[in-house]
Amino acid sequence: MATAAVIGSGIGGIAAAIRLAVKGYRVTVFEANTSFGGKMTQFTLPGGYRFDAGPSLFTLPHLVDELFTLAGRNPKDYFNYQRLPVVTEYFWPDGTHLTAHADPQKFAQEAEKKLGVPQKDLLKHLQKVARLYHATADTFLHKSLHRLDTYLSPDVLKTLPALPELGLATTMHAANARAFKDPRLVQLLDRYATYNGSDPYQAPGTLNLIPHLEFNIGAFYPEGGIFAIAHSLVQLAEELGVQFYYREPVLEILTNGNKATGVRTALDKYLVDVVVSNMDVVPTYRKLLPNQPAPEKTLAQPRSSSALIYYWGISQEFPKLDLHNIFFSQDYQKEFEHIFQKKTVSEDPTVYVNITSKYSPKDAPAGHENWFVMVNVPHNEGQDWDQLIQQTRKSVLKKLSAALGVDLEPLIAAERIWDPRGIEQDTSSFGGALYGSSSNNRMAAFLRHPNFTSKLKGLYFVGGSVHPGGGIPLCLLSAKIAGDLVPASIASVSA
Ligand code: FAD
Numbered sequence: 189m190a191t192a193a194v195i196g197s198g199i200g201g202i203a204a205a206i207r208l209a210v211k212g213y214r215v216t217v218f219e220a221n222t223s224f225g226g227k228m229t230q231f232t233l234p235g236g237y238r239f240d241a242g243p244s245l246f247t248l249p250h251l252v253d254e255l256f257t258l259a260g261r262n263p264k265d266y267f268n269y270q271r272l273p274v275v276t277e278y279f280w281p282d283g284t285h286l287t288a289h290a291d292p293q294k295f296a297q298e299a300e301k302k303l304g305v306p307q308k309d310l311l312k313h314l315q316k317v318a319r320l321y322h323a324t325a326d327t328f329l330h331k332s333l334h335r336l337d338t339y340l341s342p343d344v345l346k347t348l349p350a351l352p353e354l355g356l357a358t359t360m361h362a363a364n365a366r367a368f369k370d371p372r373l374v375q376l377l378d379r380y381a382t383y384n385g386s387d388p389y390q391a392p393g394t395l396n397l398i399p400h401l402e403f404n405i406g407a408f409y410p411e412g413g414i415f416a417i418a419h420s421l422v423q424l425a426e427e428l429g430v431q432f433y434y435r436e437p438v439l440e441i442l443t444n445g446n447k448a449t450g451v452r453t454a455l456d457k458y459l460v461d462v463v464v465s466n467m468d469v470v471p472t473y474r475k476l477l478p479n480q481p482a483p484e485k486t487l488a489q490p491r492s493s494s495a496l497i498y499y500w501g502i503s504q505e506f507p508k509l510d511l512h513n514i515f516f517s518q519d520y521q522k523e524f525e526h527i528f529q530k531k532t533v534s535e536d537p538t539v540y541v542n543i544t545s546k547y548s549p550k551d552a553p554a555g556h557e558n559w560f561v562m563v564n565v566p567h568n569e570g571q572d573w574d575q576l577i578q579q580t581r582k583s584v585l586k587k588l589s590a591a592l593g594v595d596l597e598p599l600i601a602a603e604r605i606w607d608p609r610g611i612e613q614d615t616s617s618f619g620g621a622l623y624g625s626s627s628n629n630r631m632a633a634f635l636r637h638p639n640f641t642s643k644l645k646g647l648y649f650v651g652g653s654v655h656p657g658g659g660i661p662l663c664l665l666s667a668k669i670a671g672d673l674v675p676a677s678i679a680s681v682s683a
Pocket residue numbers: 195196197198199200201218219220221224225226227228241242243244245246247436437438439466467468495497611614615616617622623650651652653658659660661663
């Protein structure tokens with residue numbers, strides 16, 4: 189039986205392990221932490237508050253279902269979710285409160301009522317992004333961009349006519365500002381740049397396809413929270429015979445000539461046929477392959493944003509709030525200049541509040557809520573995070589208290605904070621970046637590391653720092669692309 193070692197049990201690593209197990213490999217996953225999930229982990233705070241530590245928005249759930257189906261299981265026996273009727277509650281400093289309904293018609297009606305945007309304009313926009321998404325996703329997201337067969341595939345024939353409309357030559361913001369006059373709607377649409385840690389004032393207009401996922405396909409909530417994704421997939425992986433070795437960080441990828449031959453940990457050397465790294469690609473080269481030539485141009489790509497998260501147990505319920513809530517800054521451009529040019533945090537940041545107890549009441553005691561309060565910040569370059577944490581906490585409390593008409597600080601019954609240093613330390617993400625490299629230039633998609641390397645046979649890459657990018661769905665797609673590239677059956681070195 190051919191063998192595989194997967195380095196890391198983030199969502200990309202778990203999905204890759206499942207795909208290789210289905211292909212007939214005997215798979216071992218090596219994880220530095222005490223448990224699986226990477227950024228997709230969970231914890232509780234005293235007083236009975238449960239939190240998903242990292243991701244909170246879930247789109248394209250069929251990519252999770254697909255793994256169960258691939259293994260001959262009924263996904264519903266393991267993993268269930270519901271489509272959200274409301275995607276996000278939006279609040280602006282001028283007092284505007286807009287409910288972004290999942291139903292495009294209702295969303296457009298609300299935008300007309302609250303922002304004065306003609307319904308037909310917004311609906312036309314959503315139809316356009318749907319059309320462009322369908323024309324391009326197979327080429328840009330579902331396949332490797334680094335193999336000739338991608339460009340020879342019939343999918344390219346439907347992608348080519350869409351290219352001029354993709355907005356590659358303009359920025360997201362410029363395209364949105366051209367499409368709509370209302371600055372609040374432009375800000376709402378610009379916000380999708382943050383879904384892969386980018387800056388709407390630099391990122392290409394192509395990223396304007398992201399809202400299609402929420403409004404045309406839907407945003408979803410897994411039963412039991414986001415952690416249920418990782419949990420159910422690990423259950424499946426274990427049923428398929430995948431072995432998870434926790435607290436066993438990989439220290440080196442073993443090579444012989446131009447072939448990856450295994451991994452070394454503090455406990456042993458493991459010789460395998462295939463190695464899959466789910467570790468961020470920068471430390472994969474720097475730490476695990478120090479003697480191999482590294483793809484310097486790829487590794488030097490600017491990092492995506494990171495996050496400062498305040499996890500708060502709140503001793504009151506807020507009926508006005510939903511699962512996903514955004515409190516916008518007054519000056520969005522200034523906010524992004526702070527993140528990407530000044531590499532600091534503005535004094536008026538946009539604040540995202542995620543409250544899973546709205547859907548999973550057990551996540552907080554009766555009458556309380558569990559608030560995941562997040563601000564986008566630069567990746568870690570040695571900033572004075574202790575000072576920024578205090579400064580931002582004050583700004584966040586001021587903003588939320590004003591918007592909700594309460595004094596919020598006395599309602600905080602429990603608190604934990606995660607900052608870019610902690611994200612880096614806990615998940616090995618270079619600089620604590622949430623999504624690997626940013627998409628702040630036109631060529632970013634092509635400059636992400638491929639899911640393989642032509643320099644070392646038998647070595648593959650999955651997860652948020654490689655093609656097609658960060659976020660749950662794209663990490664799952666990275667495992668699909670890598671899984672498809674791994675040969676179904678090869679001679680086993682260990683046989
Ligand atoms: P990671 O989660 O990065 O995990 C890598 C794993 O590898 C870790 O467990 C680490 O310990 C292990 N590892 C690393 N090096 C080694 C080694 N040498 N040996 C053994 N093990 C090793 N995405 C969304 O889709 N929606 C969201 O709303 C969203 N919000 C986010 C909010 C926050 C605060 C964060 C942090 C992320 C968010 N993301 C979101 C991004 C999403 O979480 C990530 O893109 C995704 O979970 C990354 O998965 P991954 O496969 O790259 O692995």
